[in-house]
Amino acid sequence: MIVKSLKLILISTPIGFLGSGRGGGVELTLTSIVKGFLDMGHRVTLVAPKGSILPFDCERAELITVGGIDQPSWQHQDSHASMVIPLEGVLPKLLNVALELSKEADAILNLAYDWLPLWITPLVETKIFHLISMGGVSKVMQNEVNNLSNTHHSRLAFHTYSQASDYELKDDPIILGNGFDLKNYQFKLDNKGPLGWAGRVAPEKGLEDAVQVAAALEDTLVVWGFLEDKEYASKIEASVPSGTIEWRGYLDTEVFQNQLGACRAFINTPKWNEAYGNVVMEAMACGVPVVAYDRGGPSEIVKSGITGWLTTPDDIDELTQSISKIDQINRINCRDWAVETASYQAFCKRIFSWISREINI
Template sequence: MKIAVLAPVAWRTPPRHYGPWEQMASNLTEGLVKFGLEVTLFATGDSLTSGKLDAVIGAGYEENRDQDAKVVECLHISNLMEKAGSFDLIHNHYDFLPLTYTGLIETPMITTIHGFSSEKIIPVYQKYNSRGHYVSISDADRHPALEYLKTVYNGIDPAGFEFNAVPEDYLLFFGRIHPDKGTAEAIQIAIQSSKKLIIAGIIQDQGYFNSHVAPFLNGAIEFVGAAGPEQRNQLLKQASALLHPINFEEPFGLSVAEAMICGTPVIAFNRGSMSELIKDQETGFLVTDVEGAVDAVHKLASIHRKNCRDWALSQFSQEKMVKDYISLYHHILAT
């Protein structure tokens, strides 16, 4: 079976720090190769893969700002579509635009929908309902106007995350510095529970950082910037808990699954997919506000970290994700 995996080109695949869609395209590609499939990854030229790499863009448009994102996008997607006949199936991780080619090619396409940037993009998905072969990354992120084959949770390679049974005494915020992600709420949780907080992530909203994060930085509240894979593993496994006080309906939340694979429980606001990722009071706590999160911090001793890892491996491993997708590939090709 010849599979083309279409990754986004905002960042390298896999990303150096941030880039969740690129990360999932990488995890899938590497997993498919392990299962013996012939896989071509369409991504940036500096991407890393054990499969075949096909690229017309040297670097991601977020990493080389001299490029126009729309031009890069068109060159990248059209490169694959003009070669579509060389593959048995295309796996699209690049949102809705590639769908507009499906009426012009014979190769079937499966699309993992990683979330909706706006309700305004739904008409494109609706138009290709009958041939889009849509997969959701959580039950919470399904749109009522769309038809889905299945929910397949994002899968993580556990080799990149070490289990740690004895954490250090700090809380961790790991994610974009943006109001949606709740960095300010994480700071308040740490202050009110008298705990050290480490903040790691890219600054996506500089004004928000300047007004809601920077004034609180001191010995107890530390900002370490974007974290690459090695630093991410260290931060996650050594934390007593990951704080995830989101202010939006998050489709998945990679850092939540990654933390639990390290054995680290997660305290999250119960929005979006959080109730699917976290077993309340077993692998973390689902709360509704800062006060509930502070209360949960004081209950962390009741969580067995081995349970966190076992749960995450059973639901969010690379192997499980790849097996689920291969089953869908056979279903699509058979029909």
């Protein structure tokens, strides 16, 4: 039972409109936060790039869209790149709208992984909280997160300890995990289907390794996700026999989970320190065991030998061998683990507890 109805302003990712798939896991996280806070009786306003949409079960939230040029993702820049805001960039416009709305709100929760919202936090009266969505891919971002930790540590939260370890924080990190509407993911017992992989099709996601595993097993790899780098995808496809990859594209959750649940195993091959690994938990919510590199967030959410197998990062032979052991995993354990650790209701309670401590409600 809540003490007070919270009025929360959410800032969306500035690298693409919600529903485009460009925002990656942040899009799903935002939906879970909106739904969870509405269910708890709070009031939510989401400020997002023009073109954004919310699922029908989030319609009670106020959605304000803002036009502007997408912000370049830090993921695709050199680690020592400087901060750049495009002319007519959407990022400062999102922040301006959120700050204006915050005059009649309790707090802002920012999910934009960028320098400006972090930098401005100590300079305004509004209490801005930041759920950091990536590891330390940029020196500029690492420096700004570290700076804010020194002055306003309680305003920062992370998905996993692995992600938080990329930063030099003043104190122990606030870890929130993530959350999903698990009724949208149907458990499937059948373990005879294809191999699966999902994510933005971009080099840091390591799709080429999963494709090599499928080729070695003379199997098909079903691939879901936003095709961000077409040249990269073409090179991968040319490196293996025709038919090894079955491209499915970016799908909404209902269609995606139905197809995902038919897989006998899900492969996760990030080349960087993944903050959490939404698709890993989505697979387990469908009962699909996960074979993943022991790197980043997935190393904390896959229970090796129980919900799948963790393997040495970048070791394709070990990854391939682990697929052969997938029948040792009870698919019910995968679903149970998702229910135990990653419901959107529990996730939002953790967020509310974090914010409410700071604003004294």
